[in-house]
Amino acid sequence: MFVLGNFLAALAQGVNAFLTLYTWVIIARVLIGWVSPDPFNPIVQFLVRATDPVLEPFRRIIPPLGPVDISPVVALLLLQVAQGFLVKTLLDLSFRFR
Numbered sequence: 001m002f003v004l005g006n007f008l009a010a011l012a013q014g015v016n017a018f019l020t021l022y023t024w025v026i027i028a029r030v031l032i033g034w035v036s037p038d039p040f041n042p043i044v045q046f047l048v049r050a051t052d053p054v055l056e057p058f059r060r061i062i063p064p065l066g067p068v069d070i071s072p073v074v075a076l077l078l079l080q081v082a083q084g085f086l087v088k089t090l091l092d093l094s095f096r097f098r
Helices: 002-033 042-061 071-096
Strands: none
Touching: 002 042, 002 071, 042 071
């Protein structure tokens, strides 16, 4: 059973790394939005395509506060909650199987 425990520990590390990286992608998208980026720039296009699937549902639910879009803040908060829950749960499961 230690093999399953090691697999779950590795999975927890992978999930943690992915969610951390995605958090930074959202932060980069917010920072790019403060300037007038070239919409044809490949980096800008990547950031938009990578973050729109997560941010669009929040934009439909939460109205903008004037020119300020708070959907990235809500998305980041939920990502942090999900990261804490998923990683902790996977690590706890991995310790039980060791």
